[in-house]
Amino acid sequence: MTMERRSVLKKLGVAGAFGGLAGCVGVQEQGESGGSSEGGSGSSGSAGNGSGSGNESGSGSSEESGPAGEALAWYALPDTELPARKETLEQFNDNSKHTIEGADISDMRKKTTSAIPAGQGPETFEWAHDLAGDYLDRGFIVGQGDQLSVSMDTFTDAAAQASQYDDKTIGLPHAAETVALVYNKEYVDEAPETVADMKKTMEEVHDPGNNMYGMGMPYADPYFLSAWAHAFGGYYFDRSKDEELGVGKSETVKGIQFTVDNFVPYMPNDPAYEPQASAFAEGNAAFAINGPWYLSTLNEKGVDYGIAKLPKPEGGDPQPFTGISLWYFSKAMGEGGANAAAARSFIEWFVTNEDLALQAAEETGSIPVLESLAGSDDLPENVRGFSEAVQQGRPMPADPKMNKVWDPVKAALTKAFNGKDVQQAMETAAKEIRSNWE
Template identity: 65%
Template sequence: MEKKTTSAIPAGQGAQTFEWAHDWVGDYFQRGFVVDQSDNLGVTLDSFTSAAAEAIQFEGNIVGLPHAAETVTLIYNTDMVDEAPKTVADMVSMMKEHHDPSNGTYGLSYPFDPYYTSAWLQAFGGYYFDPDKEQMLGVNKKQTVRGLEFALENFKPYMPNDPKYEPQAAAFAAGNAAFAINGPWYLATLNEKGVNYEVTSLPSPDGGTVKPYTGITMWYFTKAMEESGADTAAARSFIEWYVTNEDHLLTLAKDQGVIPVLSSLVGSDELPSEVQTFSQTVKQGVPMPTHPKMNKVWPGMETALISAFNGDSTAKAALDQAAKTIRSNWE
């Protein structure tokens, strides 16, 4: 999506809108890929949660409309696990019981990338990037390093060997893992595969507090929206329907685990229990920054986590290298 939008939009070949999480807001606005449409809205921002309304703006410019919240939380296979673990220590003992790679079973199915692991890297006072701090980049602060060491020590031993999304997600979806840490988008796959599961809160780490990154999925207004005509009118009509139609949003919640941010649906008893659980985890989390520099944080962190997971470097060395790469990309 990033490659397509950054090539097509400036060439005048992009669509009027596209769907993505809110972390591109600042970067794409500064680069002229998305535009303010505050004067053309048929929807008021108080229709959405305050977090969602804030996420779609950059320096007062409204560059899209939100339709869902997202984060990752713990999912367990009820054919293997009787009850949810309260602490990471409890979870480790349960993972040990079911981890048997020689027979194709694992304790945990967990994509090891910056978004998914943020709960632990930020659990002990660490952070990736915070524009409000004097030291904006925090990827190699000792607290962040401690979080990565914690994740490697407690989770890596019980996971498939490949840290990428597809092989990790496949293990739980095939009924071959006791636990998964994944997002609401994963539930449709589990339902299709017939996995018996429950969604629960992330367990507590000793001496820390889980702080996963949270995102707001939104429909962006690209610069093509500045043009008048039938396509622009259709795009605006579609977006406004998509983000405000309660029946549609409830269907997404029930079929795909989507977490609504429309104020009239937040906390509704009509939402499935798993969606309500994801909503609780969203409240625990930290919104991804919309600052333009944030978009350059992800690639360096992804390389660092894979390196540390594969044992090619220590957690500290990997994150020190990530910091160098990110600063170089900023320059």
């Protein structure tokens, strides 16, 4: 399954499928150009803290005094979320001199890649952040950092970082997704803070002869294993490093070996998504590691569950990949004018509106990325658990080179799960990736 699909499962409303966002972003530069930028394979600035360093003052006041504009906004939502989006657009239009026309797009990637080069694309579109490198390289999106009146300090660090690529702010964030620890309250009174504590419960519950397991975690997928690959200083790919590819590095191998030693013995014997997810959903496992798209299944099954950030391994720190949904600044915004101003006005209003963010959290389980709401007691309990996990994480790489990393690592993880030598499997994957890059 591609990362494109993984990144937007929550939007598409797909239940029981794969989920799915390291040093791929730079701090926004002074005076960003409105035009297209160099490609994603270039060198990035240091990741920084996503604050924007005070460069976000922009030209909001000029948009208030300028002419009214009309902009097109594309999104891909399940049918159940379309009425709320329509109401949101109406709310903006009723209270602004600008007009935003929304359109639900069934195949966003196909539509944007055909319409934008032909000059028929929207001013903005909503999608996960891992398109950034490819789309910036092809001139489909533009930097607008010097035009914004919103400070990047408004957002969590991970969300602010995901909004920037090659020192350009290419969109603004409004929601996140990642994997977290799901625990069955029938077996666990409260979430364990360490893997050692987690193992005590897994040992008590695990009884595969009676179809009982310590945990279920889709193993044959690098996204779900990312927290542990990163836990001891490792990484799959990081364009800010001197050595971009980290798949075969000892720190990465250590993280995967940790999962082989501490998780695999307590899991169903098939690493694929469905058997792993089903074990917990049927009430036959103490723990699961999964994402917010999984909750609808658990609610249908009537599991009494809780959500918490991932427990810490001794001497390590789990850092799961996070996916950040952006309102991208499409190529049309680089032309400036009233329509670009309309799109910026809508985007800034949408991403900073706490009421909208809380409504989405309540109704769809959306994870806010506003700093004021992240981990807040105002969030529903389970959304709060995912929000805390997002704060542990790091954005998925948005560099196009990452597309060549997923499948070889998936093959290596499958070998590791089946008892093959972890280091050899990861080194083989690294060799294949380098060959694919060439």
